Each structure stands twice: as C-alpha cells, then as structure tokens.
Amino acid sequence: MTVQSGLPQVTVFSLGGTIASTNSPGGPAAGVRPRLGARELVDSVPQLSEVAKLETVAFRQTPSGDLSLSDLVSLAAEITKRFDTGDMGVVVTQGTDTIEETSFALDLLVRGPRPVVVTGAMRNPTLAGPDGPANLLAAVQVAASPQAAGLGTLVVFNDEIHAARFVRKTHTSSPATFRSLTAGPLGWMVEGRPRIAFRAPALQGTPTGVGEDVPAVALLKSTLGDDFRLVEQVEALGYAGLVVESFGGGHVPARVVPVLERLARRLPVVLASRTGGGELLRETYGFPGSERDLLSRGLIPSGFLDGLKARILLSLLLAAGAGPADARNAFEQLNMSVSAPIDARAGS
Template identity: 80%
Template sequence: MTSAPIQETSFALDLLVGRNPPVVVTGAMRNPTLAGPDGPANLLAAVQVAAAPAAAGLGTVVVVNDEVHAARFVRKTHTSNPATFRSVTAGPLGWLVEGRPRIAFRLPALAGVPYALDGGAVPPVALLTSVLGDDSRLLAHLAASGYAGLVLEAFGGGHVPAPVVPALAELASHLPVVLASRTGGGEAFAAHLRLPRVRAQPAVPRAHPGRVPRRP
C-alpha cells in the first residue's frame, strides 16, 4: 500500500483484528521507476514475517526496511527517506537477518474496540493540534458541527494555552476529550496537567479516533 496512511491503517487493524494470525502491513517509499525501489524487498520481508512462527501473537505489525514495528508506536518521520518509519517511544519489536525474523520483545495486547458488522457509521472524532495563539474558536464549534469527541494534540506532556482552558472545559463536560502529546514520543501526563475544571483523559503516545475512552 502507499506509505502515507500506514500508521493509521495498522493501528486500526490492531484494534479491530485479533492477535492470531498476525497482520503484517508494508509499503514502499520509492516506486519502480526510481533507482533502488524498496517495494519488492519490503513485500518479501512482510511475507517472511507473516509466515514465521515467531510472529504468532504479535497482532498487527508494520514491516519496512527489514524492521518489525508495533502498530501502536510506528509513525512516518520523513517525506522521502526509505527509513522513514520509526517507533520513537519503544523502538522496533525486531528485525530480519537473511530473511529470518528476530523478535526482540513483545507487547501486551490492546483492549481492542468493538465494532458492528452491519455497516453502521463510525461516530466522527475531531483531531486538533494546540498552537501558540490559539483562540479556541474551533473548540467552540465542535459539538455543533456533529463531532462525537475530540483528540487534542497538546504541548509537551498535555498542556494547552491558558485562553483555551474554558472552552476545553466546556467541551469536556459533554463530549469525550483525549489529551495527547504533539511531540510524537512519550506519554501525556495525568498527575501534572494542572488544568482547572478540565476532565480530559490523558492518551497513549499516539491518539487516534477510536481510542477515545468513555467519560467516567
């Protein structure tokens, strides 16, 4: 598949599909018209991982550049480099040597997200990024726009500009709100947020629509 949506696609599969058999996602950065296309090598490596007994129970993984990445951590970090996919928080789960996968460690299974098979629509969730100078106008219109929740990529460990706090508190009073870090590595803090009147739920390092927890 094209490399652009790999991190979202693999994460969704990890939430929706069981851990056995494993699901292996791969792609390419250089198309066949360019020197040194990486697609064939990535495809071969993906098949080798999928067929290996060592991959049993891994869930969904991304195999690129002879590395095996957990779907929950992998992200694209460069627009054109074939080594663009990195797992900043944890590093790769393993790698391939002469076509043989080497799995260095395993992660506990995610809780998963139940889904219906009747073709029902998935509730829309907004994804916003905190920036200096944010005046919260977008937050004020989210609920009226039909969104069922918000994932907010905040500064550092989950901080937002002070002018945003009232609007965020109002939104969190009737919609699920997840605070994530826009840094791409590490976790959002729970004990050090110090956001008055905001009952927002800290998120895992990379928050996605579908990972929004229910309000307590």
C-alpha cells in the same frame, strides 16, 4: 509462480499506494498513480514462492489518504475470514501516508494471535531502487513466521519490525521513514528471518461490535498563539468527539481551559501530546492549562498514544456505541496493558 507444498498459507491484500503505483496513461509527465493489484505485486517477487502459499486480494486501489475507517472495518472482517479458514498470517500493502493509522486500526479490530503485517514503499516501481519488493518479501516472511504470533498488527519496513501501536511516519521520502520513537522496533530482519527482540503485551480495552458507520472525531493541534476558536465549533459541526494534541507533556494555553471543560461535559475529549514520542504526563505540572488541571476537568488522557492513534481508538469506540465513561475506561485499560510484564525472549 511455482508454489512449494507444506508452506504456510498467507493472503496478501492490496489497497493501492506507492508500492502499487506506476506511470499513468499520460506517461511519466502525468505522474504515477496506483495501478497494480496484489497479484501483480506478488508476481514481481519470485522469492515469495519459497516462503508461503500465497493468495491475493485487490481490496482497494487508491492513495492511502482516500481510505476511510469504514474501509478498514470491512478489511478487518475479510482478514478474520482468512484466519478462520487457516491462514498463518496476512499482509496488507498500501500507501505510506496513513500506515501509522490504518495499522493501528487493524490492531484494534482484528482479534487472535495470528499476525497482520502492513507494508508499502517509498520509492515507486518506476524509480531506480524501488523498495516495495524487498518490503513485501520481508512482510510475507514475518507473516509466515511463528515468531510473529501474538504480536498484533505489525509494520514491516526497511527490514525493521514495528508494533502498530508505536510506529510513526517521520520523513516525507526516506526509505527509513518509519520509526517507533517511544519504544523502538520490536525486531528486525536478517537473512530472510525475523528476529524479535521483545514482545509487547496484547492490547486490552479494544472495541468490540464496531459497525461500518464510524462517527467523526476531530483532531486539533496546539500551536503558539492559537485562540482555539475551532474548539468552540466542534460540536456544532457534528463531531462526536475531540482529540487535542497539546504542547509537551499535556499543556494548553490557560485561556482555552474553560472551552475544553465545557465541551468535555458533552463529548469525550482526549488529551494527547503533539510531540510524537513518550507518554502523556498526569501528575507533574499544576498551572492552569497543565495536564493535572485538564485531567481534573474531565479530559481523557491518551497515555502513550499520539493524537493520530488516539483519534483512531476514540472513533472505533464510538462506532461500537461507547459513551464518554466507556471511552475513558478503554483508554485506561489499553495503557495499563502496555505496562504489563513483557516477554523479553529473542526470536530465532
């Protein structure tokens, strides 16, 4: 690959996933698995040589469900080293199954204005019309653009640019699977250039001093008729915290309220919504098991964070040594930062 001089420096880290998957040694009948590294992915998209000077790191080679928060703490440290040596931006390729979680973890862990851009593919390279090359090209174009500075970690997919704090995977197989239900995408790609429609404020309350030993945090979803017996086992099973995905704006059955209140006296318990969009209510409903009732009993409101992202934040806070009061303060700060004034300038 011929590299032009004067181009910005961008490093591509590969973690595996569909974008890196091809036929296994047993042939097509055995299915595809992650086999390609960052260098092979970059070499398959010759247009990249016109966008940036690229270095590649095959950091992991695994389905994204096998990644851990410890892996991401290590990756964030390597990304920081690249920024310290002058990289304009960084691209991370991985499986789509956990992008909404890994990208938010990197948003919390990587400091500074330079962008981290996460991408992947829904169609592996053995299929007609694989989307990985186009997504990788767009991701590098965003990472190399001054327009992306200060936007935190981004997910670039299907020519849309999403903030990691809002994005979700919403479909099992569609190339348009990634959506930001609460806020919409920050921008889009046109003719190889990122267009930024609005700029989300920098996150506050992010954890510092996170170690690779990340305590376990449970995530439980409210379902009709569930007796929530698992909640009573959370502490005994060794979990350091709990995130409850509640009904609607923040509601659980009345019968589970005493159990959650007792647990919240000993562990941080975060209340999120299972809906995947919007913000947790605080002051609307007053029946037993409503958001007002639960918050008055010590549960921590997740705000705009869904259950998956609330679990990521709580896990990293605990890994940084935060106690329940620290965790509550961090969630409050992070949610207040999103309501800060937004720069509505469009990118060019």
